[in-house]
Amino acid sequence: xxxxxxxxxxxxxxxxxxxxxxxxxxxxxxxxxxxxxxxxxxxxxxxxxxxxxxxxxxxxxxxxxxxxxxxxxxxxxxxxxxxxxxxxxxxxxxxxxxxxxxxxxx
Numbered sequence: 001x002x003x004x005x006x007x008x009x010x011x012x013x014x015x016x017x018x019x020x021x022x023x024x025x026x027x028x029x030x031x032x033x034x035x036x037x038x039x040x041x042x043x044x045x046x047x048x049x050x051x052x053x054x055x056x057x058x059x060x061x062x063x064x065x066x067x068x069x070x071x072x073x074x075x076x077x078x079x080x081x082x083x084x085x086x087x088x089x090x091x092x093x094x095x096x097x098x099x100x101x102x103x104x105x106x
Contacts, residue, residue, distance in 0.1 A: 004078030006098035007064040012073050013092040013103065016085050032091055035063070036082035075100055
């Protein structure tokens with residue numbers, strides 16, 4: 001289990017989409033967006049995201065604000081998440097506790 005700071009309450013479990021470079025611009029509908037940092041260039045990805053996890057080290061980051069505005073569950077400040085979570089891996093995001101669980105695939 002990875003620990004960060006929850007910025008919105010709730011729990012969700014979906015497949016992940018790990019976006020590691022600014023050039024990656026696709027996300028399937030209802031995937032959990034995993035990014036090392038967020039900025040204006042990544043905001044369009046949020047439109048299809050189920051929820052998001054951002055590795056940036058501060059709680060009131062751009063990602064936290066965007067998650068709030070789009071009513072997404074989000075966890076930020078999760079050290080190493082962008083390296084450990086792979087695209088299509090099942091993850092459970094706990095926005096209240098600030099947790100990210102890596103789940104086994106079938």
